[in-house]
Amino acid sequence: MRLSRYLPILDWGRRYDRDALSNDMIAAVIVTIMLIPQSLAYALLAGLPPEAGIYASIAPILLYALFGTSNALAVGPVAVVSLLTASAVGQVAEAGTAGYVAAALTLALLSGGFLLLMGVFKLGFFANFLSHPVIAGFITASGILIATSQVRHILGIEGQGHTLPEMLGSLWANLGDTHLATLVIGVAATGFLFWVRRGLKPALRGLGVPNRAADIATKAGPVLAVVATTFAVWALGLADRGVAIVGAVPQSLPPLTMPDLSPALLRDLAVPAILISIIGFVESVSVAQTLAAKRRQRIQPDQELIGLGAANIGAAFTGGYPVTGGFARSVVNFDAGAATPAAGAFTAIGLAIAALALTPLVFFLPKATLAATIIVAVLSLVDLSILRRTWAYSPRDFAAVATTIVLTLGLGVEIGVASGVLLSIALHLYNTAKPHVAEVGRVPGTQHFRNINRHNVETDARVVTLRIDESLYFVNARFLEDLIQDRVVADESVRDVILMFSAVNTVDYSALESLEAINETLMALGIGLHLSEVKGPVMDRLKATHFLAELNGEVFLSQHDAWDALTRRQPPRAAQ
């Protein structure tokens, strides 16, 4: 029992049969074909040699297959994490150096260790601090940054920068160096891939190809672009005319590598590693959850942390860089029929064969083609409609999205996402700091109580009922004191105040002291303080204090009971 909790393979492995095997093998072949160009491209995006992308797809997939809980998740390099890697490692090492490669390994190790710790201590909920609008804004801004960062490969010029203004400035400065042959290849590949995405599937469907097959053929588009442009570069000798190519890629299985563990590097990369872990986890777990639900299956988020942690640690020791579960490849895996994590293991074998046998074939592959595959892939991440949708829904969510997008583009990925998270928390706290409180009266002839400003209800000048629509805690405790003073202290006719607690889910110690202060203030004025509809857990807490003993009034089970008891007291008199 206990071991299979941490090693889900013991569970599904026992039930593995021939059907599952054939489904998994078919899915693995399709995903492998898709992953070869994608892995090379994302390594380029991360500023690493192309083989790092292949290596990052082998050991991590195998380790995830051992520890992960999703049957369809495909783990490996993804666009956003590659961008984050480039941003983090670029700050501590020069791209193209051995130090850069070693720092990427360190980043994967730190990230894996952090994920593993979160998993062991079941801290997956920390990922929830990334709100949906912040994630959406961040992904959109990242897509724009990634696409912009690849434009230089299409133009065949130099370029740098980690923010949009830096990138655009650098592109503008070097625009005069544009390399014509590279530009032709880049634009042709980009145009072709956009057509594959938008036009090929309808065309295939028109020819009578089944939907699923048409989908999968579409995913093979990048392979076709790679083959065609590689052949063109080789046949026309374009490499000698200045078209940047991938060049020699070692023909080997993933090497055993050792991350750089110098304390200064670990310190510099710690915060980016945490950020990469959390963003990678959020992306991965939402894909895994969506796919699992379609088959009425469940994933365990805390075990997913362990699976992803193991995958990243694996990447650190086998020449990779930070990885996570990717959206596009997982959907392909799922659609191709992957039944268990074994599909991932077969994909790893496919990629290992590619690393051994196919790498010489990509020697003449132009970098512009890889850039085109990245641009086409990430532009589908860009969705500025989140701005419109949150604007329509609430200014608070809009502020979080807009801040995240603007700061990610303008100041970089780390500052952007951190600001979005902090702003979300601050706005949430601000919102609960001035909670909605309604003065309610009885709807005539019923036991229902409604806002006196919205409904035609019975009231009694001697009895004021305030319904508090928020949990009471330190941020809003003082607000309640102010509110009651405002409403009651100046109104001489008030004899009793009822606080209706139906929406109060917790009362913390600060709020308890505020309630005590309110009770004292009202007692000094001869006004009774009563509570109604207090929830079980809140009542349990209050019973452990002196508050109920000192309360200058009663606790009523329902608001109806409270109203009945207090308005029937004749003649009006001060509470005892």
Add this chain to the structure above:
Amino acid sequence: MRLSRYLPILDWGRRYDRDALSNDMIAAVIVTIMLIPQSLAYALLAGLPPEAGIYASIAPILLYALFGTSNALAVGPVAVVSLLTASAVGQVAEAGTAGYVAAALTLALLSGGFLLLMGVFKLGFFANFLSHPVIAGFITASGILIATSQVRHILGIEGQGHTLPEMLGSLWANLGDTHLATLVIGVAATGFLFWVRRGLKPALRGLGVPNRAADIATKAGPVLAVVATTFAVWALGLADRGVAIVGAVPQSLPPLTMPDLSPALLRDLAVPAILISIIGFVESVSVAQTLAAKRRQRIQPDQELIGLGAANIGAAFTGGYPVTGGFARSVVNFDAGAATPAAGAFTAIGLAIAALALTPLVFFLPKATLAATIIVAVLSLVDLSILRRTWAYSPRDFAAVATTIVLTLGLGVEIGVASGVLLSIALHLYNTAKPHVAEVGRVPGTQHFRNINRHNVETDARVVTLRIDESLYFVNARFLEDLIQDRVVADESVRDVILMFSAVNTVDYSALESLEAINETLMALGIGLHLSEVKGPVMDRLKATHFLAELNGEVFLSQHDAWDALTRRQPPRAAQ
């Protein structure tokens, strides 16, 4: 109208009469007598020359009288703010230098400017982020730090440090230098003042003195100690034998001073100034509110910010240092009958006279006596029972108090209070991240629905009702998705899910997307999703989206309606 909002004096000034005048004058005389030794002592605590304490009590009081809204609040140097000043200024200048004095003026200016800004933009609620337990812990730890910092004056030795270990280490190292005559004076003064506080009032009451008069006489104890020890030092020539004395204090009205405005200093003092502003404001406003409520009066917290801001800016330009409304002096002012802020103005006049005429008299005042008055005053702030009380109430509040106390003592005031605030926020978010959700069923024969685990209720395997006891927002949005998957996805008998929203006060965009995801998941499984008891403001938000149109089910006004409609459907079938 508008002007008197910002200048409350226009309001109470018009109604000022002879009765108020005589009440205010009497209160002013009593408070002035109390303030003379206290002002000198707190200046010593802040590391400033004694006259700074007097100056800080003159212009600030006058400015508060113009802009403040409390009739009883007495503004001036207070213990905790003096400690914070010593800690902040000690980091940028050497005690006893002109730079130290100028930096204290800068701190007062920054602090005043910050308070004024908060007041103008009505941001007083920011103070609510200091929870009651954090404040209680901070005040207690500050009291211990302050008392410890004064022990060296009682012993007549050198000493330094801003944390408890530093102070104790320094005291221990210099213990051999203890000065006997100073020790005798210090211990005698401390013992006398403790007796005044604990024993004098009962003794006077026993002699038939009225309660209020006995109270006020008790407050005059420090003056007696000052007079007696000053006389002893002068008569016995102890100053020549090494007893540290106050020495020459300039005989003048507050001078016009200019704070040091160098950018580096402003930057270094900005964060401490914010901290001092907020802590000072919280202390001041809670005193003012308590006293106002006793007379059925109200204060305006945002206008209080303006009053305190003006007072601090005044302090900056008249040789003072950061000030706020003090607890002890305000209570004395209130008990002595202060009727309007004019009492404060008269106190300022009294102190101005003292600054002109009485300062030569304190030449021989031993610093040990001032240290004794500080120790006796601040030990009343130390209340470790907050640890026990929060422990009994909730572990979360206990953690906040304990962290604040331990870190304030061990690492200093800024780190202590900042950690307390951050921990409180983190624990609150953690708490709402896994909200209480109850599966409810109908109490037989009623329209009430209760937790199926706590009550004997009717249930229906086809209809699951989940009552969500928390607002839905990004931190807990994913939790709800998990929860519904856990409960529903694996249970084949479920045909309808009702989410009971009676305690859901807000639904943010993240939660909306989670609800949409839940709806899609359940729809794919042929399960209906229904809402009941949705509040008005939440419903308004939802109506602005497509969610209600896409909902695979209905929104019911009451849980009773929902239950009735869904359980009566015969035979069991998938929701449409």
